[in-house]
Amino acid sequence: MPRKGxxxxxxxxxxxxxxxxxxxxxxxxxxxxxxMSEKSSLSENTDIDEEVDDISVxxxxxxxxxx
Numbered sequence: 001m002p003r004k005g006x007x008x009x010x011x012x013x014x015x016x017x018x019x020x021x022x023x024x025x026x027x028x029x030x031x032x033x034x035x036m037s038e039k040s041s042l043s044e045n046t047d048i049d050e051e052v053d054d055i056s057v058x059x060x061x062x063x064x065x066x067x
Contacts, residue, residue, distance in 0.1 A: 010039055 006014065014035065 006039060014039055 017035070
């Protein structure tokens with residue numbers, strides 16, 4: 001069964017390749033869809049036994065004390 005969504009490293013790669021609001025060369029919707037479908041096809045080819053970070057699972061909080 002193929003995984004849904006992107007792994008954390010894949011999502012970070014997509015995020016780092018996004019254009020900022022101040023850039024004049026914006027991606028069109030079709031280009032963005034192409035990038036996402038390309039990433040999706042890459043994630044389907046990964047090993048199912050690969051360890052995946054599930055960011056939806058709550059973990060211990062790391063709140064620092066502010067004085």
